[in-house]
Amino acid sequence: MFDPGDDARLPDLTDEQRLAATHDAGSLLIVAGAGTGKTTTLSARLAHLVAHGVPPERIMLLTFSRRAATELLSRAEQWAGHDRLRGAWGGTFHAVSNRLLRRYGRSVGIDPDFTLLDAGDQADLLALVRDELSCDSTPQRRRARKELLAGALSRVVNTRQPLDVVLRQHYPWCADQADELRATYGAYIARKRERHLLDYDDLLSLWRALVQDPEAGPLVAGRFDHVLVDEYQDTNALQADVLAAMSDAGATITAVGDDAQAIYGFRGGTVRNILDFPARFDAEVVALTRSHRSTPEIVTVANRIWAAAAERHDKDLVAVRAAGARPHLVTAGDEHLEARGVCERLLESVERGIPLRRQAVLFRTGHHADLLEVELTVRRIPFVKFGGLKFLEAAHVKDLLALCRVAVNPRDDLAWFRVLQRIDGVGPGIARRVVSALDAADGSLARVVGSGVVPPRSADEVAGLATAVATAADADLATGERIDACRAWLDPHLDRFGDGAARRADLARLAELASGTPDLETFLTELTLDPPASTGDLAGPPHLDDDVLTLSTIHSAKGGEWDIVHLIHAADGNLPSDLSTGDPEQLEEERRLLYVAVTRARDELHVHVPLRFHHHRNRLDDAHSTGQRSRFLTPDVVDAMDEVVSVRPDGSLDDGTDLRPGGRSAAATADAELVALLGR
DNA sequence: GAAATCATACTTTTT
């Protein structure tokens, strides 16, 4: 147990960490470089606070993912004592806002029974209201796609920049459509309010409205003595405003971040927040610069990558560990050879006694790992993949969720609109009319069937839908039974695009997830706020003794660390992504991505560069093109690494050391092609 | 008004 006043028992803290953990004089900014013990310090601070009498329910911990919040709180409990953190508010900005708005939303005009829209729903609703607006005027010109509508609006909300500026900077090809966009956004906003729908951005802007409200604000914000924010460099203008309002109401703010690791600019995140924090919150600054994670050799590579940044406010990382191996820069002929090279090195490390779970392969985008996944499967190397998941975007998954939403909230016309179109003979036109008839019929589909809106040949199926929805709407049934009613109705529609078996398996897994939740309403909200982050989340209960490799996008690897890290596809065009090379600010973010990737490694770092890789940009290009290593791997960075040319572009071996004899590779490639054909 | 066909703008990272 942790005695009040006995901070000496905070274990293993360095002086600088202890200073940050025990700071008691107002708001605090902890500038924590990669591997400097940020998690340790933050959880020690949590333990320190409760040990000094702050009631846990008056502490709010804001992190970037649910995983991070859970880990921080459980580590704090190890020191503070079992259950001493129970009652603390922990989670993402969005999840915490959801909780606050369900409780206090009425005071800012929000019905607490709102339905959450995910990114796909938001785009669908925007497309829907745009169609309604322009149904008489025939647009000759091609209009912006719906994801673009959503992206631009989201950027406006999160960065507080005017639409014209956002369009000019990020979507120049549709700057001339600004007026149409504005009209669409107006209708979208009105529709959201009318139907009690909230999107991700609403969670932030309504939280801000709530705490800035002269009456409700002090009451809500006054519930908290301490707000601790992790990954502050990735917060946006709106989130900083929320914290400022919380601070005005008397909360002490502790922010932790590192401007070298800001990688969420695409979501409106801005390093201005961390730079402005000391002045805005009248805060002291403690810097953690001693890297306890990585060997000096890895720290040197990281420092040299960061040294070339256009804007840098950090001191270099100082390595405190003993010397280790120099990082490797592995050049492979092409993607196949890169994948093989990674596998060979993984297995070789396992033979040296480093289990797979202490190794990771990182990449810029999800599909960069496609080939490697095939190669790993062929070689029976188990892995989980984080990030880049499209599970919730698959049509059949969205259909099932829409069906659930209709059951939960019969006034969710967006979901109705989607579900109805699964029915043979029902397209956008009929669906729209049924939806408006539903409005008049108080949400009862059964009554609409008899009203003549539904064409005769579809009447039976619509009636079946009405029955299924009625069953799923029965709150007395278990969540599993309710979702099964939806699944049963959807089942005949799963073969329309082939591969029905895989789709059924997906839906079964979803039902399994749902049955662990007390009610369907909660399940839908949780799924939106905390979507499955890894293939492991979808694979059923994990086997604890399994030794499994981690594959991850760099974004999802934030906060993680492994003994051995392989970074693949470190070629120009992949990292930096050639979608980001046009704008200097985006390019700088790509540099920070590389920095984040290399600083995940404790002992060994292998950076892989395929010289030839697929270009997905246009089909006139040769299917492959010859690439170059990432422009961020400048000569001084490479000087700090050992260059290994494992295979020449023509596939011949450079020497005998990197590929073992045995001739497995050609067979593996053939197998891999077959596996790809079969589908995983 | 729904299904089928065609053309072309866009392709990432996540709550």
Added chain:
DNA sequence: GTATGATTTC
């Protein structure tokens, strides 16, 4: 390599 929307056909 794809998916959306515009266009044509039924």
